[in-house]
Amino acid sequence: MFCVGEMLTGPATALFMDEISTGLDSSSTFQIVKFMRHLVHVMNETVMISLLQPPPETYNLFDDIILLSEGYIVYHGPRENILEFFESVGFRCPDRKGVADFLQEVTSKKDQQQYWYLDQEQYHYVSVPDFAERFKSFHACQQMQKELQIPFEKSKTHPAALTTKKYGLSSWESLKAVMSREQLLMKRNSFIYIFKVTVLIILAFVSMTVFLRTKMPHGQIADGTKFFGALTFGLITIMFNGFAELQLTIKKLPVFYKHRDFLFFPAWTFGVANILLKVPISLVESVVWVVLTYYVMGFAPAAGRFFRQFIAFFATHQMAMALFRFLGAVLKTMVVANTFGMFVLLIIFIFGGFVIRRNDIKPWWIWGYWASPMMYSQNAISINEFLASRWAIPNNDTTIDAPTVGKAILKSKGLFTEEWGFWLSIGALIGFIILFNSLYLWALTYLSPSSGSNALVSEGEDDVNEIALKERSRDARSEDEISQVVYGDLGTNGATNTLVQSRVTLPFQPLSLCFNHVNYYVDMPAEMKEQGFTESRLQLLSDISGAFRPGVLTALVGVSGAGKTTLMDVLAGRKTSGAIEGDITLSGYPKKQETFARISGYCEQTDIHSPNVTVFESITYSAWLRLSSDIDDGTKKMFVEEVMALVELDVLCDALVGLPGVSGLSTEQRKRLTIAVELVANPSIIFMDEPTSGLDARAAAIVMRTVRNTVNTGRTVVCTIHQPSIDIFESFDELLLLKRGGQVIYAGELGRHSHKLVEYFEAIPGVQKITEGYNPATWALEVSSPLSEARLNMNFAEIYANSVLYRKNQELIKELSVPSPDYQDLSFPTKYSQNFYNQCAANFWKQYRSYWKNPPYNAMRYLMTFLFGL
Structure with missing residues (x-):
């Protein structure tokens, strides 16, 4: 948001915006792009925007679309004609599929076949160069070429468009x-x-x-x-x-x-x-x-x-x-x-x-x-x-x-x-x-800014996919079965991922996490006191209740500042300041942070990793320190390999992690590595903070496949999410929707095609009905916005607190808050999984590998020593 405003405050008439939606909810993204559309049409400016996961309503605001894949322009022309072009090639966008998501997947060899609709013809892979070649004969391309062949009439140019000074100020x-x-x-x-x-x-x-x-x-x-x-x-x-x-x-x-x-x-x-x-x-x-x-x-x-x-x-x-x-x-x-x-x-x-x-x-x-x-x-x-x-x-x-x-x-x-x-x-x-x-x-x-290199993989993407399939076929399963499991539908209505369940070698205890009437306060910031606030504390979470269960994928959704990450940090025990009120239980027993940290994982949004170790070494280091000491090294190594296969990182096992945005793994690969580092600890509960933030639709789908595979092992997984596409949003089983101020306005199942969420809000008098093909996540945020509350003169948090759904959830929380005879309260003989010797050995090994893979640093130290000696 700040960067957009920074570039708009000037005389520029051509604006190029790269991934401006990262970190924003879908409603905010829609408002920004809508403003830019008005700016283009009213002020006659030129704006080009690249977006990672544009929801359908945002995508529909654009006049022209440029589809870029593998360095080729696959399509460049009016938005209305792009689906026509792909249908002429043999691919059709499904009804409940976002067009932007379809466009990013249809050029991929891994995802392309599912969109083939010519039943009378056998499917054959259409490569990106083939798409680009066919586009040249499409009427939109030919029309654009005709327009470009006509010389621009300079008399139409306004003198104000000429720049006479290099800088705006003296x-x-x-x-x-x-x-x-x-x-x-x-x-x-x-x-x-x-x-x-x-x-x-x-x-x-x-x-x-x-x-x-x-x-x-x-x-x-x-x-x-x-x-x-x-x-x-x-x-x-x-x-x-x-x-x-x-x-x-x-x-x-x-x-x-x-x-x-x-x-x-x-x-x-x-x-x-x-x-x-x-x-x-x-x-x-x-x-x-x-x-x-x-x-x-x-x-x-x-x-x-x-x-x-x-x-x-x-x-x-x-x-x-x-x-x-x-x-x-x-x-x-x-x-x-x-x-x-x-x-x-x-x-x-x-x-x-x-x-x-x-x-x-x-x-x-x-x-x-x-x-x-x-x-x-x-x-x-x-x-x-x-x-x-x-x-x-x-x-x-x-x-x-x-x-x-x-x-x-x-x-x-x-x-x-x-x-x-x-x-x-x-x-x-x-x-x-x-x-x-x-x-x-x-x-x-x-001097120019420092530039880094990207991750290098010996094989191309297509070869990598084939290698991955061959690796997964080592258990004598057919490629069709493997593809169905690893690359299949993200939805929750298909068959359970039995392959993933059978491959997990280490047992774990499925656990549920319940929280009832949770409040969180921090000291009132000095800036707010100066503005006239008299309270000594600021409430960030207000009377939040819910339950996360094994094998159920739960989404935490809300506008920016609603308290999604705050709630997850409170439940995970990561808040070291402020005051927490309410009950938090783990399979019926009061949550103890000393033991909870041993059975939980937390995937941060920032993807913090050591840059000078490989993917395999990062995951191995986590397994070494976090798995129980009674597990032998062979089993640990096997589990590490299976986790890498689960998150589809096995073909990148020897790639250096690198620095974000500078070298090493891409953003999407780093997200999967973050999940793998936590998953290899064999946790029962995993928290994920915006695992799809900063990713395009296809990369987000890969990450969500990883998340779904994790859930299908029987673990409890909770994700905060900002701009989910329809596919990604409906891959979740349940939703916890927050409004600004840290209040719950919906907690429950999504249902097929999000029908339970839609039915709940449409039953509220005055709420606008969802239109065909509209993203349910975006619609829910819009109809529950403060503007909508003011227009309808109602408080959605109060409506939820007085609803049948709330009472049903309270009954579920009460049921799960009673210890089951099959479970015992968590306890471990030692504070850490490994003894002092193994901790030292693991850290020594990692530091050794880090220094070994950092030649510039070592060369500089040797050079300094040599020069000092000289």
Whole structure:
């Protein structure tokens, strides 16, 4: 939503929108696309939108459709003619099938045959290139080609369409706008800067106790060593305090690259804004350090010396921040930047004049000494101290040719011995500041964002499917039987998936989860208190009751902010703050989080996985730590293989997981891996948070096949879901529908073609009837929206609470809340599945595999070690 608004607030007349519906409910997606349709027709703009799972009502808003598959344009033309084209080839969309879902599946070899409707002709696979070739002879394509052959009449172009300036604002206005935004971001991230200053204060107090004034005599050459150490410690502290700029810069780069490439502002304005706004930070940190340490440590008491030390530390801090800003802009990734940044910092430190004196550096390395910014900082602060009047005592050490003790100390350290050396060093530091900031601006202007590679699979998709079928035929079952089970209908009305049931080798205890009158409160946010809310607590869930049963797939549905994920987190025991009220039972016994965590799985929406291990290793690691210790390794390995087959990842077992959106597995494959990692723990109950979010219709169907296979093993599975297609929505057995505010408005069976859901809402006076072919999920959200409640002057939560369905559900909850004689309360002899030794072995194995598969990191470490040794 934010990105859409960001791009609309401008003069652009051509908008390209990629997957704008991800994370939104179907009703919100419909409203956004409807607005864009009005914008196109009224303002005469050009809009192209790619969507993953558009519901029928959203799909029908488009004028033209481009169907892209395997790099080919299969169809490009009016929406009204697309089904006609596929029927001319021999494929027809079923009645209760979303057209968008049909279009994404009809070009797939795995899904194509079910749509063949020419009974008089035998089905034959039509490849994507064949579709593209046949489209060339279709009337919509020929009409489009005729239109494109006619030259565009330039006189019809309005002069306002011409762009005369590269940026919307002048350079000065752009700089002010960017500075205002960066200042706001710094204010909202003030904790970082407060924390840095706090750390600096702590280190200052530590150094003050170590280098206390009463323990710091002066006047002798030997006394200078302690002062020199105190100065160097302060210098290192200031240098390292600028290291945080590296991470801060890298985190800003993705948004910066987007704004730069869309010509929001010149790149230099972003860089200059960051440079200028960090000057006060350097000022504060330098003042804090010098004010706290200078007189307590007993440095030269003259006021001029005090301010000159402040200038030296301020210039050093600015130089360090400029250096790390530049490194962050060039290296762009956190791991490489941290590694190389530390390497640069240590190199600067080695040649800074403290570890090795200038006189001891070999001639072929002396350039490193003169190129080290720390050397000039070391000279500035040392000259400022040791050329003070209290060190102007005659030198009695004949081994050092210097008239005073102060100059003798400086000469013994290989530093400058005259006052001009201070200003020379300050000038050099200013030169480094200008150099690093200039390189930073250059990097922002000319370097491109980091790009990654996608997962590589040795076989093509079709070959992968054939391999998968052959793997599943190892049990002497026919391919037809396997296809019926693994690739069959997602609906719940077909036969039970007996194949999956028979292949599961590890027993588990089917469990039901009941919750009655559950409420959840959090502390009232400060922002809401400022707006006039007087309550001390904010209620997110209100009197929610329901039951999840074995072998029943339940959907948690609601508009954004209805509390779907919150409810699932409360039931799963993942909420560590706030107050929870109500009863939660597990097969009749009160739920205990210590044991519940052992028999439950939770598939997060974010798909968090270690990037540098393979699919097989990720699942094996989970099985190693979460399966019971009395299961032998052979059985565990067999179970891992069967879980991979269940989620259709067996052909990707050796693929690296990678980073989301950068490398490795696709989004859909990562979703299936998330399910596999939880399923391999052999749980009785699995929670899945939006398993189809961010997937196209076909990928979502693959994930839902995995979910259905999991349910058919007798497990209890609950999923939150945002934009389900008709097929996906009706693959669920039961529905728990929430309205904004965390209130239940429907809980019960869906029925065939969602008839029970439809009958319930249509029985409410004033509710609009569902139209033919309309998505029941979208319809239910629309008729129960706050706007609909206001129009009908009713509260759907109250209607449900007074309904026969509610009383029926309460009876079911009461029945399931009584312990069955066949079940005993869960108990385990140990807190963890594995003992300490096995836990260490599993983690060592995973870390070893992760490092082994991360050559850039290892190469950088070896290179650093080699260069340090050199």
